[in-house]
Amino acid sequence: MQKLNPDIPTITAFxxxxxxxxxxxxxxxxxxxxxxxxxxxxxxLVSFKEMKESVHLTAHPFGQIPxxxxxxxxxxxxxxxVLYIAQHHSGxxxxxTEARARAITWMFAALSTIEPPILDYEITGYMEREKAxxxxxxxxxxxxxxxxxxxxxxxxxxxxxxEDQFSVxxxxxxxxxxxxxxxxxLKKYPNLSAYVARGEERPAFKRAFAAQxxxxxxxxxxx
Amino acid sequence: MQKLNPDIPTITAFxxxxxxxxxxxxxxxxxxxxxxxxxxxxxxLVSFKEMKESVHLTAHPFGQIPxxxxxxxxxxxxxxxVLYIAQHHSGxxxxxTEARARAITWMFAALSTIEPPILDYEITGYMEREKAxxxxxxxxxxxxxxxxxxxxxxxxxxxxxxEDQFSVxxxxxxxxxxxxxxxxxLKKYPNLSAYVARGEERPAFKRAFAAQxxxxxxxxxxx
Numbered sequence: 001m002q003k004l005n006p007d008i009p010t011i012t013a014f015x016x017x018x019x020x021x022x023x024x025x026x027x028x029x030x031x032x033x034x035x036x037x038x039x040x041x042x043x044x045l046v047s048f049k050e051m052k053e054s055v056h057l058t059a060h061p062f063g064q065i066p067x068x069x070x071x072x073x074x075x076x077x078x079x080x081x082v083l084y085i086a087q088h089h090s091g092x093x094x095x096x097t098e099a100r101a102r103a104i105t106w107m108f109a110a111l112s113t114i115e116p117p118i119l120d121y122e123i124t125g126y127m128e129r130e131k132a133x134x135x136x137x138x139x140x141x142x143x144x145x146x147x148x149x150x151x152x153x154x155x156x157x158x159x160x161x162x163e164d165q166f167s168v169x170x171x172x173x174x175x176x177x178x179x180x181x182x183x184x185x186l187k188k189y190p191n192l193s194a195y196v197a198r199g200e201e202r203p204a205f206k207r208a209f210a211a212q213x214x215x216x217x218x219x220x221x222x223x
Numbered sequence: 224m225q226k227l228n229p230d231i232p233t234i235t236a237f238x239x240x241x242x243x244x245x246x247x248x249x250x251x252x253x254x255x256x257x258x259x260x261x262x263x264x265x266x267x268l269v270s271f272k273e274m275k276e277s278v279h280l281t282a283h284p285f286g287q288i289p290x291x292x293x294x295x296x297x298x299x300x301x302x303x304x305v306l307y308i309a310q311h312h313s314g315x316x317x318x319x320t321e322a323r324a325r326a327i328t329w330m331f332a333a334l335s336t337i338e339p340p341i342l343d344y345e346i347t348g349y350m351e352r353e354k355a356x357x358x359x360x361x362x363x364x365x366x367x368x369x370x371x372x373x374x375x376x377x378x379x380x381x382x383x384x385x386e387d388q389f390s391v392x393x394x395x396x397x398x399x400x401x402x403x404x405x406x407x408x409l410k411k412y413p414n415l416s417a418y419v420a421r422g423e424e425r426p427a428f429k430r431a432f433a434a435q436x437x438x439x440x441x442x443x444x445x446x
Contacts, residue, residue, distance in 0.1 A: 061378040062336055062371065073321045077331035084324050098296045101307050108300035108334070113285050116339045127363075133356035140350075148285065155284040 008040050009070040011081070012056070013215065015045040021216030022181075023209045026078040027066040029175040031211055033082045035204035036171065037089035045215065079111050079172065086168040094165055106162045106169025110176045114152065117144040118179050145185055153189040160198060174199035231263050232293040234304070235279070236438065238268040244439030245404075246432045249301040250289040252398040254434055256305045258427035259394065260312035268438065302334050302395065309391040317388055329385045329392025333399045337375065340367040341402050368408055376412040383421060397422035 013027035027043075034041045050056055051063045059067040060076040068075040068084065075081050083104065086092035093100045121141040128134050152173075156162060161170045177196050180186045186193050199205055236250035250266070257264045273279055274286045282290040283299040291298040291307065298304050306327065309315035316323045344364040351357050375396075379385060384393045400419050403409045409416050422428055 057374075062332070062374045064336075073324060075324055075328050077328050077335060079331040079335055080324070080328040083327065083331075088320075097311075101296065101298055101303070104306065105298050105300050105303035108302040108306075109285070111331070112300060112302055112334050112338075113287075115335070116342055119339055120343050128360075131356065131359075133354065133360070136354075137351075137356070151280075151285050 008042055009034075009068055010042040010044055011066045011068055012044050012046050012059075013065055013212065015047045015050075015215075017212070017216055021213045023212050024179055024181075025065065025212070028208060028212055029078050029172060030066050030068070030081050030085070031208035032171055032175070032205050033085040033092060033168070035207045036202075037085060037091040039085065039089055043211075043215075045220070079107060082168060082172060083107065092168040092171065094163070094167060099163065102163050103167035103169040106167070107172045110169070110172040114148055114173065115176045115179070117141065117148060118176065121145060122179065142185060145180070146188065149185065149189055149192060153192050156191055156195060158191065160195075166202075170195075170199060231265055232257075232291055233265040233267055234289045234291055235267050235269050235282075236288055236435065238270045238273075238438075240435070240439055244436045246435050247402055247404075248288065248435070251431060251435055252301050252394060253289050253291070253304050253308070254431035255394055255398070255428050256308040256315060256391070258430045259425075260308060260314040262308065262312055266434075266438075268443070302330060305391060305395060306330065315391040315394065317386070317390060322386065325386050326390035326392040329390070330395045333392070333395040337371055337396065338399045338402070340364065340371060341399065344368060345402065365408060368403070369411065372408065372412055372415060376415050379414055379418060381414065383418075389425075393418075393422060 011027060011030055014025055017025045019025055031041070046056055046065060051060075051065065056067075057063055059069065059074050062076070064076070066076070066078060066081060068081040075084060082092075093103055121138070121144075124134070124137060124141060128137070161167070162173065163169065174196050177186065177192060178200075186196070200209075234250060234253055237248055240248045242248055254264070269279055269288060274283075274288065279290075280286055282292065282297050285299070287299070289299070289301060289304060291304040298307060305315075316326055344361070344367075347357070347360060347364060351360070384390070385396060386392065397419050400409065400415060401423075409419070423432075
């Protein structure tokens with residue numbers, strides 16, 4: 001393996017992503033952010049076994065992906081990495097202190113308000129499927145998600161993006177909404193479905209999606 | 224009511240906090256951040272009814288507290304507000320681009336990695352207590368929390384704070400861990416218990432805690 005160019009950041013991603021190339025793993029928003037700002041990046045794949053070993057745990061205390069390495073700087077948490085990319089390049093944050101703060105607010109809304117009930121629904125889906133309570137609990141969890149989507153849909157209304165222009169807030173919100181996949185929940189909100197589709201149509205999204213799909217299809221990243 | 228001074232930001236908080244003055248509502252980290260940086264602030268109390276009405280929903284699309292208002296700027300999401308305060312005052316972010324990015328990473332770790340399983344445990348505690356599955360599910364949720372606390376405890380080790388100095392990352396992490404209250408989960412990790420206590424001993428924390436407790440005790444904020 002060649003020595004990595006210290007000017008090009010390296011991220012980690014799943015060697016075998018459990019989403020089978022759907023672009024739902026947490027390297028996806030980081031790839032998307034890199035593509036939006038035109039920053040080349042390298043990818044180091046890690047296996048599930050390696051993720052729990054000390055080398056990786058030094059970079060990511062919770063044994064997950066992605067990490068971000070650039071010289072001596074090591075970051076984890078996709079939200080933190082995406083924000084760092086947005087702050088150090090142009091293209092993902094508007095000009096003006098107040099507009100930037102609004103964009104960042106939507107990032108936190110995506111991760112703290114919209115994502116938790118969606119994650120709960122996902123985890124229940126794969127961890128509690130055999131439990132007696134599964135069929136009774138799932139509609140409760142759907143209701144919790146839809147209570148949030150109601151409000152988000154009302155706020156977005158007929159706008160293209162959550163504020164005046166596409167920002168890191170939309171990038172993260174669309175990333176989170178994509179976890180709902182083609183579920184009936186998202187279909188109930190045509191403006192949110194269109195919003196997600198609008199994000200997926202961006203050339204930067206398409207390049208990021210293709211890059212992660214290539215790994216699932218057995219094409220290794222080149223160092 | 225006097226016209227608010229546009230130089231002093233105004234936040235919203237619960238008129239009747241459901242935590243009964245324990246400082247677990249989401250205005251608490253914002254108050255703590257203000258106190259750490261020495262920024263005076265005003266508080267406008269909102270009732271549960273007002274939170275769901277259009278005036279408040281214009282500021283907070285999800286009908287929650289807190290909001291942050293300063294001149295024309297309106298923010299919501301406690302994470303976004305705390306980060307904004309940290310970025311615009313000294314005292315909560317270290318000097319140096321890399322150290323700042325590390326501190327912000329811990330904020331996201333608090334909100335995206337540590338808090339979701341804790342919230343799930345809380346919500347189950349008050350929403351599913353009467354369900355047949357309650358006693359079987361709660362230990363599952365405790366295990367999910369402890370899996371994260373294990374890693375956090377290992378990373379903190381014997382250090383005072385998550386990085387070299389107290390930062391917005393510690394402020395948010397301690398805020399999230401406080402949701403576990405005096406639970407046995409936190410007691411299993413003496414270093415995390417001591418870390419939370421270390422945060423609670425900070426004068427800024429104490430002032431913030433006293434301010435929210437005063438409201439629960441019937442003392443109204445003065446505009």
